[in-house]
Amino acid sequence: MWLDEADGFAEIFKGYLPFYLFVALPIFIIMSPVNPVAASHEFSVYRMQQYDLHTVPHGCRSASFNLEGRSLTSWSTSRHCVVARVQEITLEQFLEIRNKAGALLLVLPKNETLLTPEEREHIQLLEMAMVQQEINAPVYFARWTPEMEDILADLQHSFITDDKSGTALEAMFNTVSSNGYQIVVSAPTPQKLDSKPVTLHGKLIGRSGSAQTIVIAANYDSAALVPEISQGADCNASGAVALLELARIFSRIYSTAGGRGAPTLVFVLTSVGHSLNYFATKKWLEEQLDSSDASLLQDVSFVSCMECVSRGPVRMHVSRPPRAPSPAHSFRSRLGAPLQHKKINLADELLAWHHERFSIRRMTAFTLSSLQSHKDSGRSTVLDTPSEDRIQNLVSNVARIARALASHIYNITDDENDEDAGLYDDVLNVDEAAIRYWYNYLSSQSRSAHIVTTSPNGGVTGALERVLSRYMEVTVSTHAVDKREPEYTLYSPTSATLYVYSVKPAVFDLILTLAIVCYLAVVYFAIQAFPRFYEEYAKIVTGKTKVQ
Numbered sequence: 262m263w264l265d266e267a268d269g270f271a272e273i274f275k276g277y278l279p280f281y282l283f284v285a286l287p288i289f290i291i292m293s294p295v296n297p298v299a300a301s302h303e304f305s306v307y308r309m310q311q312y313d314l315h316t317v318p319h320g321c322r323s324a325s326f327n328l329e330g331r332s333l334t335s336w337s338t339s340r341h342c343v344v345a346r347v348q349e350i351t352l353e354q355f356l357e358i359r360n361k362a363g364a365l366l367l368v369l370p371k372n373e374t375l376l377t378p379e380e381r382e383h384i385q386l387l388e389m390a391m392v393q394q395e396i397n398a399p400v401y402f403a404r405w406t407p408e409m410e411d412i413l414a415d416l417q418h419s420f421i422t423d424d425k426s427g428t429a430l431e432a433m434f435n436t437v438s439s440n441g442y443q444i445v446v447s448a449p450t451p452q453k454l455d456s457k458p459v460t461l462h463g464k465l466i467g468r469s470g471s472a473q474t475i476v477i478a479a480n481y482d483s484a485a486l487v488p489e490i491s492q493g494a495d496c497n498a499s500g501a502v503a504l505l506e507l508a509r510i511f512s513r514i515y516s517t518a519g520g521r522g523a524p525t526l527v528f529v530l531t532s533v534g535h536s537l538n539y540f541a542t543k544k545w546l547e548e549q550l551d552s553s554d555a556s557l558l559q560d561v562s563f564v565s566c567m568e569c570v571s572r573g574p575v576r577m578h579v580s581r582p583p584r585a586p587s588p589a590h591s592f593r594s595r596l597g598a599p600l601q602h603k604k605i606n607l608a609d610e611l612l613a614w615h616h617e618r619f620s621i622r623r624m625t626a627f628t629l630s631s632l633q634s635h636k637d638s639g640r641s642t643v644l645d646t647p648s649e650d651r652i653q654n655l656v657s658n659v660a661r662i663a664r665a666l667a668s669h670i671y672n673i674t675d676d677e678n679d680e681d682a683g684l685y686d687d688v689l690n691v692d693e694a695a696i697r698y699w700y701n702y703l704s705s706q707s708r709s710a711h712i713v714t715t716s717p718n719g720g721v722t723g724a725l726e727r728v729l730s731r732y733m734e735v736t737v738s739t740h741a742v743d744k745r746e747p748e749y750t751l752y753s754p755t756s757a758t759l760y761v762y763s764v765k766p767a768v769f770d771l772i773l774t775l776a777i778v779c780y781l782a783v784v785y786f787a788i789q790a791f792p793r794f795y796e797e798y799a800k801i802v803t804g805k806t807k808v809q
Contacts, residue, residue, distance in 0.1 A: 302408050306366070306759040307489040309391065309400040310711065311451055311752040314537065314610065318395040324451055324754055326364040326399050330442035330761070332416040339363045342444045344416055346370070347402070348380045352390055364399045366444065366759070368413060369490075371405040373644050385638035388486040392641070399446065401759065402487045402643070412442060412761060441764050448757040456714040456751050458541040458740050459722050461530040463508075463733035464557070465515040473524035474557070475588075475666075476564040476624075478542070478615060479504040480534035481708060481725060484641045488711040488755045494647040494704035495631075496640045497534055499571035502699045503659050504528055505728060506691060510663050512732035514688055522670035524562055528733070530725055532713045534568075536641060537749045538611050542618040544740035550622060562588035564626035565666075566615035569640065570658045571651040571700075572631035574598070578613075579627045580605050580620045588669065589625045596665035601633065629662065647704040652697055660691045699728070711751050 309321040328342040333354060336343045342364040350358075350367065358365050370376055376384070391400070403409055467473065479500035483493020492498075508528050515521045531541035549558050563583075577598045583589035593600070605617050612618065613635035616626035631654070632640070639645060667673070667689055708721050716722070729735050742748060 301763070302412070302761040304403050304406070304409065304759045304761065305756065306401040306403045306446065307487045307756050308448070308754060309396070309402070309486055310488050310709070310755070312537075312710075313747070313750040315748060316746075317610070319392055321396050321398075321400045322451065323364075323397060323399040324448035324757065325446055327443070327445045328363045330366075330412070330416055330444045332413075335416070336362055342366055344368070344413060344442075344444070346413065347384055347387070348376065350387065352387060355387065355391065359396050359398065362398055364444070364446075365401070367400070367402050368409055369402060369404050369643065371410075373646060374648075376644075381644055382638065384644060385642045388642050389638050392486055401446065401757070402490065403759065404490075416442065443762040443764050445760045445762070446757050448754050451752040451754070454711060454715050454751040454753050456710065456742055456749070458531070458533045458544070458710070458714045458742075460532070460541050460545040460738040460740065461722070461726055461729060461735055462545070462557075462738070463528050463729055463735040465508075465511055465526040465528075465733055466521075467515075467525040468521050468523050471523040471525075472560040473588075474527055474559065474561045475524045475670075476527045476529060476558070476561055476619070476626075477504055477507060477567070478529040478531070478564060478619075479567045480531045480539070480541070480615065481703065481721065482532055482534050482536075482710050482713050483645070483708045484534060484536035485643045485645065485709065486641065487643055488709035489707050490643055491707045491709040492643075492646050492704045493708055494645050494700070495571045495651060496569045496645055497567075498647075498700055498703035498708070499569060499651070499655050500567040501530060501703060501725065502655065502696055503567045503570050503662065504530060505699055505725075506659050506696055507663055507666070508729060508732045509692065509695065510689055511666075514667070520688075524670060527557060528729065530729065532722060533710055535611060535613075535615070535635075537710055539615055539618045540742075540748050541740055542615065545738055546618065546622055548738060558624075561624050563592065564616060564619040564624050565592070565662075566619075566626065566628040567630075567662075568615055568628055569630045569632050569637075571655040572639075573654055575629045575631055575658050575661070576601050576633065577627050578603065578616065578630060578635075580617060581625075583625065583627075587625065589627060592665055592669045593627075595668045596629075596661060598629065603635070629658075631658075647701055652693075652700055655700060656691055656693050656696055659696065660689070663689045663691065709755075711753070711755050714751070 308324060311318075311320040311322060313319065326342060328340060330344050331337075331341040333343060333345045333350060336358075339361060340363055343358050343362050344366045345368070347367040347369055355365075370380075373381075480497050481501035483491040483496065483498070485491035485493065511526055515526070529542075529545070531539070531545065533539065533541040546558075575596075575598050577593055577596070578601045579589075580603065582600060582602055583593060585591075603613055605612070605620060614628040614630075616628040619626035702724070703721065706721070713721055726735055726737060742750075
């Protein structure tokens, strides 16, 4: 009968098997990984810049970390990596994170053109504050992706803490049911980069017998907080493109002896701008003025620097207002640009404008810029990207500058007659297609000093040298940074790979272990009581007591 066969099965559970199960299974659970991985993601991330300026450290000083990801509202210790959208973090939150958190990961906007003016200003001010001092914790930026958006949503809606829970039971349930993330970046230790800034210069020789020289200068690097995504469309791709177009226009005029103007035009492109105190310009001036042959800058009428010239009408920034009848005053009156006066303050860590490097060497110089102040947060932002409106502004400003410069060189006082109008239309015609091409080319890639000064003979520098060589003979000057007392020092790495592992919190493992122990205990006692249950059941079915 089947009841008799069940006796053999019951005898099995009277032995030591339940004890083996009770002891072995918890041991296996304890020996399992603390954070069992459910899923993983891989992202390209970009490290906040790290550099020293006059031996003063700036930016992020660390690169690697392996921490638990938390949102802005749930992090609490240095064991956490704070993950947030860049437009959501406040300055006060950043200062607290800088002092207490283990790492910071900021996600860039999905579409920066959809940001409100307030959000753009907030991000730009945050960037300025972040680079003022050194940060010991690693800081990385990531581009928006659907996967990153899901991670942000999980971190924001996961109740890792019980701050928003009504009861202790609800807090425990939220903790167990939530998803956590382990965030890992394995990057090499920051190392000094071998930075070799470059200056490109060429000249269009004026009429014989004239020693006058007009210098047109611009830097072509960008200076955003994150070197790898520093496009710098306005600052300063626009200035470099304006210089290239002026070189093209006046190379046509100076190509014939009859059309050549009196002054020699010198065009200067430098690879280091305001973020590193115009170091390349400083070195280039030392080479030109302190050498035995200083003929290139022997009699400079004025120096016109161009920076951020695509946001709107240009202004003329000066350290000393030009007086009549100086060449600078003549050019300014023909340009019709408003004057912005600011004295040079050598006590500041950085010079305000490019022209100040020339003014220090007692040259009449000014900077043409659409910005009202050198403190404008738009000079160093990852949001400085190309747009159609800025291209049109750039074309308009280049045309104005070319007309004013030609009017000054040839002393044209009335441009309304037919002869002058023909000159402006035919010779000073701006090539919008060329401006558009070079503007998009320069602003489509990073041109931070971390990149352009470490590959001086290729990339952007090589392309600019080739295009400028179409109009004049170009000289390339490579400058060395002092090894003993460096004016600046750049550090790598600038990018890394970030791994995000989806994990359950450690308390989940503890509760799971307790649940399994309880389950095994119930099974054990059920098996131990099975013979008694079987006997009682047999009495009911057979009506007699089974003989032991």
